[in-house]
Amino acid sequence: MNLSKPFLLFCLAFLTMFSIGCAATSIKETLEEHPDDTSLEVRVQTAIAREPSLRFSEITIETSRGVVHLHGVVISVLDRITAVEAARKVSGVIGVRNDMTVQGQP
Numbered sequence: 001m002n003l004s005k006p007f008l009l010f011c012l013a014f015l016t017m018f019s020i021g022c023a024a025t026s027i028k029e030t031l032e033e034h035p036d037d038t039s040l041e042v043r044v045q046t047a048i049a050r051e052p053s054l055r056f057s058e059i060t061i062e063t064s065r066g067v068v069h070l071h072g073v074v075i076s077v078l079d080r081i082t083a084v085e086a087a088r089k090v091s092g093v094i095g096v097r098n099d100m101t102v103q104g105q106p
Contacts, residue, residue: 037063040092044068047086053079054086059100061087066094074100 041063048054048061057079059072068087074080080100087096 036092037065040066040068040090043090044087044093047090048083051082051086053082057083057100059083066092067097068093068095069097069099071099072101073103075103077102 041061044061044063048059054074057072057074059070059074062069062071068090070083070087074083080098080102083100084096084098087093
């Protein structure tokens with residue numbers, strides 16, 4: 001099979017543009033599906049900061065597609081529960097993943 005060089009270059013260019021177009025669409029769709037993960041993260045941080053019992057806790061908050069991931073160290077089991085409940089109450093939260101540890105416990 002003897003294909004001309006211009007034809008092969010055309011095919012390569014077409015496949016490259018098609019691949020880039022698909023990647024851009026995928027990123028755009030992801031942003032459209034979950035445009036407010038950043039604002040959701042801020043609202044959860046605010047809700048947790050408003051809990052007086054959590055002021056000495058070291059909680060890191062991340063969000064992805066509406067799911068909040070809490071990790072870090074809290075002082076008591078009650079503080080873990082309080083943080084999870086505060087996150088769940090925020091509008092737009094689909095779920096909460098709790099990876100917090102209690103200080104002094106493994």
